[in-house]
Amino acid sequence: MRISEALQSLTAYLRRHGIERPETDAEWLLSFVLHCKRLELFLMPERVLTAEQTERLRALSVRRARREPLQYVVGEVDFFGQKLHVDQRVLIPRPETEELVYQMQQYLTENFFKEPSGFPDISYEERQNLAILDLGTGSGAIAIALAALFPNIKLTAVDCSAETLAVAEENSVKNNVRARIALVQSDWFSNVEGTFDVIISNPPYVSEEEYRSLQPEVRCFEPKSALTAGDEGLADLKYILSKAPEYLKRGGLLVMETGCTQHTALHAYAKTLGYVKVQSTLDLSHRERYFWAWV
Ligand SMILES: C[S@@+](CC[C@H](N)C(=O)[O-])C[C@H]1O[C@@H](n2cnc3c(N)ncnc32)[C@H](O)[C@@H]1O
Secondary structure (H helix, E strand, C coil), X not given: CEHHXXXXXXHHHHHHCCCCCHHHHHHHHHHHHHCCCHHXXXXXXXXXXXXXXXXXXHHHHHHHHCCCCHHHHHCEEEECCEEEECCCCXXXXXXXXXXXXXXXXXXXXXHHCCCCCCCCCCCHHHHHCCEEEEEXXXXXXHXXXXXXXXXXXXXXEEECCHHHHXXXXXXXXXXXXXXXXXXXXXXXXXCCCCCEEEEEECCCCECHHHHHCCCXXXXXXXXXXXXXXXXXXXXXXXXXXXXXXXXXXXXXXXXXXXXXXXXXXXXXXXXXXXXXXXXEEECCCCCEEEEEXXX
């Protein structure tokens, strides 16, 4: 079979199975099997697939047609310039979380890595050695991206699941930042030691009702425990908000990714906890998605 024929029949097959963007997924699958870029498929439409490549493409297409997410099928995702392995042990990192990393990059650069800094009483060297805690690290996405962006910061990445942490470890090795990230199995703060300049987290925040309306790709394949929380999705966000002050240095910051309807409740709750300042920021669709709180 030629590349052009493979693309055509695979697109039609995925469309019949209700895949939202069948053309794009067909291109991703074929370029994955042929180890080439998507664009290259259109530069060599006459190239003929080997029997082995055809069989491999068939096997992967069947998985995708059963609504397994494309990222699990190919086993990889690009997150803020880092290549991460993903499978059913971890949540697939989302573009909204890349936006959280982008906003954190801006905040750290502005306050710690530029002169004059937001913390003039702390020396430049000390500021560069920031300690950052990533709570609920999953694939390691946030911690690995921050470690790659800021070569002097020290990271601690926590997850409650040992099998999830194994993926984070694999990804930190693959991206050459393993030595700079301490991986800790912990139920939120239970095994965390020390204090931090920044705590960053994308905890589970989806309510049971919202969960039931999610795509089959999410409900049938991604770990439910990484997505849902009690109290209409607020339980973990509130727990982290209540405990974080014990683990933050003076002037330290907690920032969490949230659902877009949760900020009124989070502002009200934060008021009872003695934070000196709180703030909501927006995602690229202009929805309140990130909650910032300083001690
Ligand atoms: C929404 S996922 C985020 C994963 C990753 N940080 C990302 O942004 O792609 C939430 C993560 O929190 C972890 N988690 C859930 N409950 C936890 C708990 N009690 N203590 C620590 N981690 C927990 C889950 O295993 C999951 O990896």
